[in-house]
Amino acid sequence: MGVDVRTASIHPLEQPPTIDFPHARTEAQPGRGALAVLGGDLMVRVADGRLLPYANLDIAATAPCAVVAAEAVTRLLPSYASVHRGAGVLSQHCTRAYEQARAAVARFVGCRPGDQVVFTRNSTDALNLLAHVVPASTPVLTFLGEHHANLLPWRQTVHLPLPRTPGEAVAAVDEALRRHGPALVAVTATSNVTGEVWPVAEIARVARWHGARVVVDAAQLAAHGPVSLADLDVDYLVLSGHKLYAPFGAGVLAGRADWMDAARPYLSGGGASRHVGSDGTVQWALGPGRHEAGTPNLVGAVAMxxxxxxxxxxxxxxLTHHEQQLLERLDAGLATVAGVHRLVLFGPAHPRLGIAAFAVAGLDSAEVARRLADDHGIGVRDGLFCAHPLTRHLLASAPTRLPGTAVRASLGAGTTxxxxxxxxxAVARIAAQAPSQRPASRDIA
Known part of the structure; x- marks a missing residue:
């Protein structure tokens, strides 16, 4: 009979030596807090032959690796072994590391008694897992401004129109719940297009009054400020390690256990079952293991x-103070560039995190992004940012004709x-070469 290593005693294991990271020995620079990241001294060659320090301004897509994450992984790798699958010292050591990682994430997201943390691949995977366990009769209310990860997975979806103000968003949820009864409200904490902070706590209060549940897509917020199931009074929360300076392919669904324990496992396989009979009958596991079949991503969990x-x-x-200073500097700078139009939903005065999406009149956004990279050593994102309805709406609301896509610059730990x-x-130089004269910068709302 096999040993249940979830309850077996853990033998001490001497920590293996740590590899010396050339970047990791530099202290975090003033103003960036304790979260030092790798890659700050990366040099890239631009079109004219110069070597420039790379400016990674695409952090909203994938954040650089934190030094603490890289060091944690390096300490782990010499003892890397199976999790929940063996009685050997290495397996027990890795099982303990995996479950300690789960506990650390639970503290980080403010789990309450009865909540659980399920490790997934990323936020998209976590939201698809939740969509899998939501009872079929439960409608899901979500705004058209959501990232596709929170727009597409749901089976019985009620799409709410884009609000013009935070108050309008809360009112829309209230009205929809009056019509549809108990539901799941799926809402972002922070837009990945505009960086604007959504009124999650206010939406949660309305949902509670109607007996509804709330899931928060915290993929962006979790990397920029505190997020807590308990403080927000929401039922579920998802996040991605690769946006939280731990780019090792792990995500999290945290929250209430009842729907997750009642649904068939998200993946069927080893670890999801407690017993499989010779006639094929299955007793499924309860708790996080029910939806973590197969060998888990130990490295990603430990890094996160x-x-x-x-x-x-x-x-x-x-870190928040540093990012807000840089965001104000970026906003002020872009406002001086003729032809640049910023994309915002709630207005330029609404609180935002370090994300700025914009378009340059007369220039294709892919061309702007390419020239920023090729000529100036700057990495940004261009397109519709996996939030097509929102981005198209903001572009179409412009007072002048804009390209069909936008550019997004995003800030974080390591940005200078x-x-x-x-x-x-660089944007000013590129905009000045557009084929037509344009008015001064304006925010699109």
Missing amino acids: AAVCEAVTATGWAA REQVDRLVA
Whole structure:
């Protein structure tokens, strides 16, 4: 009979030596808090032959790797072994590391008694898992401004129109719940297009009054500020490690266990079952293991936990202050560039995280992004940002004709004033070469 290593005693294991990362020995620079990241000294060759420090302004898509995450993985790898599958010292050590990672993430997202943390591949996977366990009779209310991960997976969807104000968003949820009764409200904490913070706590209060549940897509917010199931009073929360400075392919669905324990496993296989009879009958496991069949992503879980613990220990104040200073600098700089139009939904004064989407009149956004990379060593994102309805709406609302896609610059740990200033200067140079004269910059709402 096999040993249940979830309850077996854990033998001590001496920590293996840590590989010396050339970037990891540099202390975090002033103003960036304790979250130092790798890649800050990466040089790239631009079109004219110069070598420039790379400006990674695509952090909203995938954040650079935090030093603490890389070091945690390096310490783990020499003892890497199976999780929940063996009685050997290495397997027990890795089982303990995996479950300690789960506990660290639970603390980070403010889990309450009865909540559980299920490790997934990313936020998209986590939302698809939740869509799998939502009872078939339960409608899901979601705004058309959501990322596709929170727009497409649901089986019985009620699409709410794009609100013009936060108050209008809360009112739309209230009205929809009056019509549809108990439902699941799926809402982002922060738009991945505009960076605007959504009124999640207010939406949750309305949902509670109607007996509805709430899931929060915290993929963007979790990397920029505190997010808590308990503080927001929501039922579920999802996030991605690769946006939280732990790019090792792990995500999280955290929240109430009842729907997850009642549904058939998301994946069928080893670990999801407690007993399989010779006649094919199955007793499925309860708890997180029910939806984590197969060998789990131990490396991703440990990396994410390392970042969660580092941020929990130091707090968000320094990093948030640093990002807001840079965002104000970026906003002020782009506002001086003729032909640049910023994309916002709730208006330029609404609180935002370090994301700025814009379009340049007369220029294709892919061309703008290419020239930023090829000529200035700046990495940004162009397109519709996996939020097509929202981005198209904002572009179509412009007072002048704009290209059908936009450019997005995003900030985070590791971003510098020099990078922001270089972006503004580069955009100004590119915009000046557009085929027509344009008015001064305006925000699109």
